[in-house]
Amino acid sequence: MTLAILFGGSSFEHEISIVSAITLKKVLKKTALIFIFVDANREFYLIDSDKMTSKTFSSGAYKKAKKLTLEQKGFSFNAGLLGGRKALDFDTLLNLIHGRDGEDGKIAGMMEFYGINFIGPRVEASVLSYSKLNTKLLASLIGVDTLEYQLLYKDSNRSIDLKYPVIVKPVHLGSSIGVSIVRESSELDYALDVAFEFDEEVLVEPFIEGIAEYNLAGCKTDKWELSLIEEPQKEEFLDFDKKYRDFSRDARVKEAKIDNTLKDKIETAFKKIYNPLFLGSLIRCDFFVVGENIYLNEINPIPGSMANYLFEDFESLINRLSKALPKEKKISIDYRYIHSIQSAKGKA
Amino acid sequence: MTLAILFGGSSFEHEISIVSAITLKKVLKKTALIFIFVDANREFYLIDSDKMTSKTFSSGAYKKAKKLTLEQKGFSFNAGLLGGRKALDFDTLLNLIHGRDGEDGKIAGMMEFYGINFIGPRVEASVLSYSKLNTKLLASLIGVDTLEYQLLYKDSNRSIDLKYPVIVKPVHLGSSIGVSIVRESSELDYALDVAFEFDEEVLVEPFIEGIAEYNLAGCKTDKWELSLIEEPQKEEFLDFDKKYRDFSRDARVKEAKIDNTLKDKIETAFKKIYNPLFLGSLIRCDFFVVGENIYLNEINPIPGSMANYLFEDFESLINRLSKALPKEKKISIDYRYIHSIQSAKGKA
Numbered sequence: 055m056t057l058a059i060l061f062g063g064s065s066f067e068h069e070i071s072i073v074s075a076i077t078l079k080k081v082l083k084k085t086a087l088i089f090i091f092v093d094a095n096r097e098f099y100l101i102d103s104d105k106m107t108s109k110t111f112s113s114g115a116y117k118k119a120k121k122l123t124l125e126q127k128g129f130s131f132n133a134g135l136l137g138g139r140k141a142l143d144f145d146t147l148l149n150l151i152h153g154r155d156g157e158d159g160k161i162a163g164m165m166e167f168y169g170i171n172f173i174g175p176r177v178e179a180s181v182l183s184y185s186k187l188n189t190k191l192l193a194s195l196i197g198v199d200t201l202e203y204q205l206l207y208k209d210s211n212r213s214i215d216l217k218y219p220v221i222v223k224p225v226h227l228g229s230s231i232g233v234s235i236v237r238e239s240s241e242l243d244y245a246l247d248v249a250f251e252f253d254e255e256v257l258v259e260p261f262i263e264g265i266a267e268y269n270l271a272g273c274k275t276d277k278w279e280l281s282l283i284e285e286p287q288k289e290e291f292l293d294f295d296k297k298y299r300d301f302s303r304d305a306r307v308k309e310a311k312i313d314n315t316l317k318d319k320i321e322t323a324f325k326k327i328y329n330p331l332f333l334g335s336l337i338r339c340d341f342f343v344v345g346e347n348i349y350l351n352e353i354n355p356i357p358g359s360m361a362n363y364l365f366e367d368f369e370s371l372i373n374r375l376s377k378a379l380p381k382e383k384k385i386s387i388d389y390r391y392i393h394s395i396q397s398a399k400g401k402a
Numbered sequence: 403m404t405l406a407i408l409f410g411g412s413s414f415e416h417e418i419s420i421v422s423a424i425t426l427k428k429v430l431k432k433t434a435l436i437f438i439f440v441d442a443n444r445e446f447y448l449i450d451s452d453k454m455t456s457k458t459f460s461s462g463a464y465k466k467a468k469k470l471t472l473e474q475k476g477f478s479f480n481a482g483l484l485g486g487r488k489a490l491d492f493d494t495l496l497n498l499i500h501g502r503d504g505e506d507g508k509i510a511g512m513m514e515f516y517g518i519n520f521i522g523p524r525v526e527a528s529v530l531s532y533s534k535l536n537t538k539l540l541a542s543l544i545g546v547d548t549l550e551y552q553l554l555y556k557d558s559n560r561s562i563d564l565k566y567p568v569i570v571k572p573v574h575l576g577s578s579i580g581v582s583i584v585r586e587s588s589e590l591d592y593a594l595d596v597a598f599e600f601d602e603e604v605l606v607e608p609f610i611e612g613i614a615e616y617n618l619a620g621c622k623t624d625k626w627e628l629s630l631i632e633e634p635q636k637e638e639f640l641d642f643d644k645k646y647r648d649f650s651r652d653a654r655v656k657e658a659k660i661d662n663t664l665k666d667k668i669e670t671a672f673k674k675i676y677n678p679l680f681l682g683s684l685i686r687c688d689f690f691v692v693g694e695n696i697y698l699n700e701i702n703p704i705p706g707s708m709a710n711y712l713f714e715d716f717e718s719l720i721n722r723l724s725k726a727l728p729k730e731k732k733i734s735i736d737y738r739y740i741h742s743i744q745s746a747k748g749k750a
Contacts, residue, residue, distance in 0.1 A: 112737035163511035389460035
């Protein structure tokens with residue numbers, strides 16, 4: 055199998071997508087890989103594997119690479135005056151664009167429209183997980199708990215009913231961008247100003263000091279393929295720099311020490327969330343645990359470096375997933391209604 | 403202003419999109435129009451205005467038209483051996499693809515990715531209105547009532563708790579496709595079989611004989627622009643053939659005879675639904691009224707022939723809307739994090 059890794063994008067997470075792609079190059083040793091970069095202007099470039107260093111992008115050197123055009127069934131490039139346009143050859147594309155473009159449904163829509171086989175959340179799954187508010191609606195529908203919250207709009211009044219400390223989050227951003235912990239009401243205004251820099255909608259939730267957090271990744275091929283459960287390292291919370299390093303993880307982590315009851319609860323919630331909405335993607339869900347109860351914190355439909363570090367054999371998993379991608383329903387268009395109206399009315 | 407009308411698509415509503423486009427050609431008399439057709443294989447074609455008859459499409463004659471390629475900032479076409487590729491010239495695109503592709507977020511995502519000015523629902527608005535289930539979640543979030551319902555999956559058990567008669571609807575289809583009224587339990591199975599032909603998820607709602615229905619269309623430019631309220635003609639309910647004719651409406655309709663209290667309620671609910679999610683689009687909302695209460699039945703983010711027949715001066719409205727389209731947030735990518743990590747670690 056040849057796997058095309060699509061990364062970059064017009065996103066606040068553009069740079070960590072590059073880090074993710076470089077990490078996957080290290081991890082996917084046996085798979086034939088090609089790299090498709092989306093630059094800040096949303097042009098597609100085919101990056102040589104030996105140019106896959108962060109400097110290629112930060113220096114602008116990528117601009118010397120072949121430009122690609124998206125067409126029905128794939129990408130094409132200019133093969134020179136006599137060569138015409140050639141199709142880029144690959145079997146499956148892995149959408150590794152974090153944040154805007156990748157996780158908001160745009161890339162998913164384009165891949166579906168152009169009939170490209172791809173690993174990643176579909177349009178509806180993207181929209182329901184990209185917004186932390188939609189995630190809460192989805193969770194309530196399928197019966198998975200989330201923490202209580204309050205939604206604020208840019209121009210709405212800024213009073214909140216929650217007890218301090220609280221955590222303030224832009225609705226549509228990942229990787230802790232624009233997130234603040236607020237310990238008393240006098241700090242709220244500044245935190246909201248920061249969050250509204252990034253988004254029109256902001257969620258406020260209780261911040262629970264030292265809350266237990268567990269992460270589980272997985273997907274469905276012909277069977278459930280769940281990772282081990284990790285208790286992520288606790289720093290106050292991950293800011294962007296720390297998260298950045300987090301996206302380059304490639305060493306397998308240790309399993310969290312939890313009992314089977316809790317493990318079952320987390321796995322059951324994961325399956326409820328995943329199936330059928332996220333078919334075709336490999337997602338990571340982050341849960342909080344308070345007493346007996348688990349709460350969904352976040353769905354990462356394109357987790358950093360695809361959460362490779364949570365799986366025993368990530369490379370085989372990606373191969374199996376690429377063979378279990380959902381197929382779009384065929385719609386045949388036979389112009390039956392137009393024909394019947396034409397013959398009924400004797401006009402076109 | 404030159405307006406590009408995008409129509410067709412890989413959708414069960416492909417043919418009614420053609421009818422909508424032909425109708426808009428009649429209605430938008432003073433606007434310079436160009437027509438971009440998406441065929442069943444999702445190839446783009448530039449259709450001459452004088453070829454805009456249903457026969458061009460049903461006969462396959464459209465295949466002789468210029469093929470277009472979507473690129474950054476617009477569409478291009480092959481201008482012959484010496485001409486190279488030329489950009490298609492227009493100011494705003496109107497997304498007139500009903501159903502899949504147009505209303506499920508794909509076209510919206512592509513237009514945003516490629517930086518094209520367009521009238522139509524954005525990705526999130528598309529996903530929240532394309533699914534009748536997501537519409538219910540959205541309505542409950544913003545405090546607009548909808549009828550009670552039950553959700554069935556293809557493989558779930560088929561018992562329902564609602565009183566008969568009920569109405570069975572595929573979650574992701576419009577134009578009454580796959581919809582049945584079921585008067586007693588013995589008819590339920592067949593109706594579900596029909597609906598599951600089209601969708602993996604099916605909604606069942608109470609069917610209220612002779613329920614009052616009111617439709618209101620509108621958008622926000624620099625001010626609210628609401629249509630008159632229509633009480634649509636009551637046939638049992640609109641099947642596909644009747645709806646097909648409905649999409650070619652171009653004569654202004656009569657205002658429903660309702661009091662100001664009800665009018666206010668409907669307009670207030672419309673504004674709650676529209677703002678800010680549907681900015682950039684012209685939508686039609688269909689409401690039921692039972693006693694004092696109004697219930698949202700459906701959001702049509704790309705209504706048949708854009709509900710032109712509900713507006714006093716539809717053509718000016720489209721011109722005003724095209725000047726009030728939401729702008730995407732610019733994200734500047736400066737490789738600050740990569741630079742800082744490179745200098746900290748002395749490596750790329």
